[in-house]
Amino acid sequence: MQVKNLRDYSMKIGLIGCQNSGKTTIFNALTRSEAQVTDFSNAKAEPNLAVIDVEDERVTRLSEMYQPRKTIYATVEFIDFVGVAGGAEKQGAFSPELLQLAKNTDALALVVRNFSNEIMGAPGPLEDVARVEEELVFSDLIVVENRLERIEWENKKGKKSNQTLAEEALLGKIRGQLNDNRPIRRMDLTEEEDKLLKGYQFLSRKPLMVVLNSEEENFGRNAEILARLQENHTVVEFAGNFEMELSRMTSDEDIQLFMEDLGVEESARSLLTRTAYELLGYISFFTVGADEVRAWTLRNGEPAVAAAGTIHSDLARGFIRAECFNYADLMACGSEKGVKEKGLLRLEGKEYRVKDGDILNIRFNV
Numbered sequence: 395m396q397v398k399n400l401r402d403y404s405m406k407i408g409l410i411g412c413q414n415s416g417k418t419t420i421f422n423a424l425t426r427s428e429a430q431v432t433d434f435s436n437a438k439a440e441p442n443l444a445v446i447d448v449e450d451e452r453v454t455r456l457s458e459m460y461q462p463r464k465t466i467y468a469t470v471e472f473i474d475f476v477g478v479a480g481g482a483e484k485q486g487a488f489s490p491e492l493l494q495l496a497k498n499t500d501a502l503a504l505v506v507r508n509f510s511n512e513i514m515g516a517p518g519p520l521e522d523v524a525r526v527e528e529e530l531v532f533s534d535l536i537v538v539e540n541r542l543e544r545i546e547w548e549n550k551k552g553k554k555s556n557q558t559l560a561e562e563a564l565l566g567k568i569r570g571q572l573n574d575n576r577p578i579r580r581m582d583l584t585e586e587e588d589k590l591l592k593g594y595q596f597l598s599r600k601p602l603m604v605v606l607n608s609e610e611e612n613f614g615r616n617a618e619i620l621a622r623l624q625e626n627h628t629v630v631e632f633a634g635n636f637e638m639e640l641s642r643m644t645s646d647e648d649i650q651l652f653m654e655d656l657g658v659e660e661s662a663r664s665l666l667t668r669t670a671y672e673l674l675g676y677i678s679f680f681t682v683g684a685d686e687v688r689a690w691t692l693r694n695g696e697p698a699v700a701a702a703g704t705i706h707s708d709l710a711r712g713f714i715r716a717e718c719f720n721y722a723d724l725m726a727c728g729s730e731k732g733v734k735e736k737g738l739l740r741l742e743g744k745e746y747r748v749k750d751g752d753i754l755n756i757r758f759n760v
């Protein structure tokens with residue numbers, strides 16, 4: 395995966411799917427927005443955008459403990475795209491502008507309709523997933539073909555370099571994969587190959603999860619469809635309409651009752667962001683103090699010096715040690731003092747692999 399600096403970073407998740415699959419409904423539920431939901435497909439080409447805090451109870455509890463002046467949650471941005479048309483309208487399922495936006499996302503959430511609708515008829519979630527995947531593959535195929543043509547033209551002019559030869563070979567391999575209707579996501583690419591693809595933002599390479607948008611009446615009774623979808627994808631199930639109504643409710647007690655009633659254990663917002671973190675291999679670490687309690691995002695497996703760099707480049711440059719304890723230990727001991735007394739405060743070096751829930755204080759000198 396491409397390395398990017400996660401400082402001031404907001405994870406971007408694009409909601410894509412066929413027309414009328416409930417993307418805007420789910421977007422509203424996730425972001426407590428009131429974007430227009432229609433039965434007829436939206437001619438409006440502009441996607442809806444919203445940035446929300448990542449619900450993380452740990453940040454809330456840390457904030458209660460430290461009473462800081464500022465509490466900063468990680469954020470996630472949702473982008474609600476126009477639906478992918480089927481049949482004859484298929485050409486240009488993604489307009490150039492949409493394509494550009496979709497390319498800048500970190501992950502895609504493919505919303506599939508699992509409710510009947512007067513206009514669209516009975517749902518076909520498996521077919522819809524296949525159709526949208528095809529659309530992603532098709533969009534990448536165009537990019538690959540164009541680039542290969544360009545390379546060939548340059549080759550003819552005698553501009554061969556080892557770099558372009560390697561790129562040509564790799565793109566040829568990818569083209570074969572795409573022609574077999576297989577997303578690039580499923581290819582095992584070497585580090586070398588990954589580097590060659592740095593300038594590309596292939597849609598079928600984006601981490602993707604499927605959101606099965608079920609009718610309230612059927613929610614929780616779709617084991618068979620879920621199992622089929624899970625053969626190839628990470629899947630979550632929502633009852634979109636229900637979630638949208640839930641997001642408009644203000645009483646925590648009512649929300650709890652409604653959720654219990656339908657057998658929903660976790661809010662859509664929390665489930666989706668948590669799944670995205672897992673899909674992307676992201677973890678959270680925290681910084682705490684009287685001034686600020688803050689959640690930061692890091693890729694799983696990254697060392698303490700990278701965590702320091704996420705906070706500020708100076709902290710990475712002048713890194714001495716990381717004072718480190720874990721959120722779970724803090725909660726068990728009741729205070730930072732308790733953590734120290736139990737000997738659970740550690741001093742870690744640059745190479746220490748940061749774990750989800752670590753609380754770090756970077757000692758540095760520049």
Ligand SMILES: Nc1nc2c(ncn2[C@@H]2O[C@H](COP(=O)(O)OP(=O)(O)OP(=O)(O)O)[C@@H](O)[C@H]2O)c(=O)[nH]1
Binds near residue numbers: 433635636
């Ligand atoms: N029964 C039922 N209807 C839903 C659900 N989610 C969405 N709908 C309905 O499906 C229709 C389309 O919903 P939208 O959220 O606008 O769908 P969309 O995917 O954004 O549609 P486009 O942007 O036009 O592609 C509306 O009439 C919604 O009320 C659901 O969970 N259950």
Ligand SMILES: [Mg+2]
Binds near residue numbers: 417419
């Ligand atoms: Mg919509």
